[in-house]
Amino acid sequence: MEQNTFLKPRTISAIKDFICVLPALVFLGIFTYYPICKLIQISFTDWNLLNDTWNYVGLKNWIWLFNGSGTKHLLNSLKVTVLYSIGELTITLLGGLAFALIFGRLNKTFSIMRAIVFMPKYVAMSSAAVVFLWILNTDTGILNYLLNCVGLPSVDWLGNRNTALLSVLMLTGWRAIGYGMMIYLSAMIGISKDYYEAASLDGATAVQSFFKITLPMLSPTTLFLFVTTFISSMKVFQSVDILTSGGPYRATEVFVYTIYKYAMEDFRMDRASVVAIAFFVLLLVVTASTFKISNSSVHYDS
């Protein structure tokens, strides 16, 4: 390349710089952007993995999804996913903030306790899930044993459609709450002591200064947690897969699980594709709207 007299050194340098990013571009093209196009194509076919051939069927799958037998499943997935997201957001944001206030003391004992509370984030979901399966077990689980001890009846945590989603949230919340706490704590440490001193000189109580100083100063952190948790919670799959397999009666069938079921259990690639596209659009809408909120309602410390 160096002997090339037709190209200026600056052009060669630009080409070399481009080559640095080229693998990433090619890869993302093949494994991210191309599949989205392919997905749209599949959504217009009747592709079933069990058959050898497939044909274009026009809007058939889309009609199935929005105005046919698929609609109620779509609405169910939407409802379950939104409920789940609200749950995880509440646990991560409110729970995380509460934990940050409880564990905010800076000494050795508290730093050990913080590490313990944060650790579940690193426990593989599979391991955590099998433990929760057992803790929540109707007959032999320790949670029901404890409930019985204080005179309450046993609950069929995972088999009851009213408590199944709550059980999934217990597991994911257990892993998420320490993370919320750590993010809040590291932001709290960054708030200047001067504000609190000034407030206490003016006679503000601890509660007042929490609502007037801490909370507004934490709003960028809250927003960050809100956006990232919201988007990641919509993609929940593993906890549902191991704990409830979407049941009972689809009470925990979140979006990703629906897509997974159509594709990998029923082999209906056509139906899985339309649901996947609907899910993708939902993700885009959520992301776009959360970013819109972020531009209007966050207080930044100058």
Place this chain on the structure above:
Amino acid sequence: MKGTNSSLERQLAAQRKKKIVTGVQYTLAIIVTLIVIFPLYWMISSSVKSQDEILLLKPTLWPHEIHLENYSNVFNRVNFGKYYYNTIVMTAGILGSQIITGVFAAYGFSKGKFKGQNACFIFVLGALMIPLQVTFIPIFIMCANWGMSDTFLGLILPECISPYYIFMLRQTFMAIDDSYIDAAKVDGLGRIGIITKILTPMCKSTLFTTTLVTFTNGWNSYFWPKIIAKNEQRRVLTVGLAQLKNTFAGQATMNNHEIMAGAVMAILPVVVMFFIFQKYMLTGYSKAAMK
């Protein structure tokens, strides 16, 4: 503020109040910590109990006897050693490729200069919006057609570039002054030299923390391995553990001691790493928060 007496009283009252607050905080913190650690304690303590003890109507908090053979039984029941090997190779593959491609791409986007740089970067960021949970159907079909079902390549390939990793490194590289790069160029260092001798050492800590996040994500990944590696031969720990439960054919609750032993073994490497690199583990996440 009338007399010294009342101000002294007020001070004492304030001190008393502070003591109560401290007491309440300690009590709350200890209770919460015990609740949070309970599932892990339960996992570990159950993993060494005997089957009889597991089935007691009144659960025992502390195991009566230690049964370490539960652990070896897991190896007899499913190919846990193989799962370990598969997980290690997969995680190493993902880590290696994400680091190499990530470092080069981050260099190109931060210190390089070429036409369409911004458009290319937006192309990378846009990929952040398209998760595998949406695109897995075509990717699965592609990989199957290329004969990559139940292979390491199939496990690694869809995860081998991370837009998140590129983004994080690019932000870090941007912070480094161009004069270092220019000086290195004058000294005759090429791009690879600049990346390995200047940028990487200067961004050691970010590189390390981001890599830790990548490692745990890889080790704990479940969705894609479950889809592409159904076969025993290339099954990873996370999927294998869920499978272990099924080998008891509906009798899982009778054999929870062995399942818990498997669960402990599956998390051991990451939990050990967590305690060693505790400080870095947090900054890995909070750095993303600060961006």
